[in-house]
Amino acid sequence: MEQIADGIALGLAVALSPQNLLYCFLGVLLGTLIGVLPGIGPVPTIAILLPITYGLEPSTALITAAGIYYGAQYGGSTTAILCNLPGETSSLITCLDGHAMARRGQAGAALAVAAIGSFAAGTVAALAVALAGPPLARVAAAFSAADYFSLMALGLIGSVILARGSVLKAIAMIVVGALFGLVGADPTTVQERLSFGLPALADGIGFVPIAMGLFGIAEIVVNLERATGRRLLGATIGRIWPTRDQWRGAAGAIMRGTGLGTLLGVLPGGGAVLGSFAAYTVEKRLSHAPERFGQGAIEGVAGPESANNAAAQSSFIPLLTLGIPANPVMALMLAILVIQNIAPGPTLVAARPDVFWGVIASMWVGNLMLVVLNLPLVGVWVRLLNVPYRYLFPAIIVFCCTGAYSVGNKVDDVWIMLAFAAFGYLLLKLKFEAAPLLLGYVLAPMMEEHFRRALSLGHGEFAVFVTSPISAVLLALSVLLLASMALPAWRRRREAAFRR
């Protein structure tokens, strides 16, 4: 307990340093700015803004990126409420009642409840990360290489179940990502593989050009093909501060959403998505008047919005303690740490307490900033929604090009981004989700390392993966998950759940 109090004190000292405070603010501001733009969710937002973090200290870099994440997510909720356009799947559910409230002239109250609910959820979830992190890291420290390999395999398979779309195609995308992740010099023998003798590929394919190409650029091409006009906001914002009645309805929903989101966020896969869907269902079940849902029930905004923010934060738990990203956003965070030469995992708490506790404290600070920033500035965000796409898309292209170049001052990275933009476009056309690819790409080099170490410790016997009890259980779970997905009954339920 004392150790955690010390940790939180250290974290606050890190997060409240003028520089980190400034960058956290900058992250939240820019994240909201980009995230509020239609069709741009947290993953492309972070990918586009990644260059900001290059020259920074590790803790500052992660704090900035986390700020961008919260900002982008809130930006997505803003567009969901005002324009019925979810920035990403976790704010999909907010459209239902949030936009209904906006149509009834209560957009202000909906935005306020979303912001305040997110803040309350963020406070609780940050505390949960602080409490659960260190003990979990101690457990994970006892893991052998084989256990780690199996844990990562389980994480990857788990992330597929909760992802949308076809399971088979998602697994295929993970494997494609893994193949891309293994390009470049072999870590032990230093022999180059799949690099075609190109110096640009000798150290592997860069993370930034992949993320920007797949998520930033490919999306633009598809948007340009589809959308012509954009729905502009007709409704007024209305009064911001919710009425007493609205508060009464929202308070319970915020608490329940926070609890659900915190728990579900730890799971691999779409933690925030699952949290918001579950919270909406629970609110509707508990309500005395379920028929109000879809007509602008404030609980239908408060619950899911609290849940997705809580989940956004608790999904940091597996990353900070095990070094395993639960979803693509966390894969981006992991990449930022790796760029900074920090190995996330059980040793992080002890080796870099400033990073670990600084990030936790900045969650709280970042959420406070969201409230302070968003409520008074709602009018500005609304106007941003009306920025014509004709200016938006060239700006994003230029920012991605410049950003990709600045990672290592190499023109080759721009070409790689171009290749992945084309590949991402192809994937979208063939209805493959690019998100699992990113997870596979990030985890493959780490899995290879553990795989090798496990085999060499086990004298080349593959049995080492089942003789260790932890690894055996984890692998059994993975197989069970895979088998369950093949069952038709399970598959139907999963599809029904995603159809809401």
Next chain:
Amino acid sequence: MARNLPDLAGGALLIALAAAALYFLEPLPLGTAARPGAAFLPTIVAALLAILGALVLVRGLSGLPDGIERAHLRPAAAVLGAIAVFALLVERAGLPGAILAAVLTAVLARPRLLDRRSLLFAVLLAAACTAAFRYALNVPFRLLP
């Protein structure tokens, strides 16, 4: 004959990727399980990919019929072209010039966007990006041709 075209084409794409990887991995040492060579894990991964590709392909033959959304050449060519223009110019003409050219290529994605307003926007964006990256983030970009 009802076929799922995205799955058919996707499966073929995955198999082609796997085949290409296996071809280029062939000359590299596999090693043994106790001492894996550079090609050990990548070969396993590529083989797995080939199997998954075959499964997707088979599903495409039997699954729900579906078509591939029509691809439009113009937006794709303009956006990808803009990136290529940037890559070609950034080290030769300098950052502002590359941005200018990239924006003017990108706006070709839609008809009638190449006008005075786009030109003005390109100039503003070039100035802003140069200020942000060259001076605020200290990236050593070339400024002039």
